[in-house]
Amino acid sequence: MLVVDQAGWHISKNLKVPEGLHLMFLPSHSPELQPAERLWPLVDEPIANRSFENLEQLEELLCASCRSLWEQRELIRGLMSFHWWPQIETSL
Incomplete structure (x- = not known):
């Protein structure tokens, strides 16, 4: 699992996530996290x-x-x- 924010390059439909890696998205506008x-x-x-x-x-x-x-x-x-x-x- 990789925790990422919701920047455009993290949520792009063209993003290729390697097999076995799961992206977990932080809530929008949550710098405290x-x-x-x-x-x-x-x-x-x-x-x-x-x-x-x-x-x-x-x-x-x-x-x-x-x-x-x-x-x-x-x-x-x-x-x-x-x-x-x-x-x-x-x-x-």
Whole structure:
């Protein structure tokens, strides 16, 4: 079983699912079931509407963005913490 959202490429009639694999679809508009969905705007913002000369430029910007997010742990916790999510204290 593979749990996926209902993005167009996951529900396309042309999608070929290998034998033995069953797709289980998340309900529409349910980011709490896939908490990482709430991080995508933070990752996408630095690269949106930009072009890059090469892959290295893109990689450099993404790495800088990730380093910046690493320093904003409270922001990440605020986006990722749901009432049902186990609370684990870390020393990160």
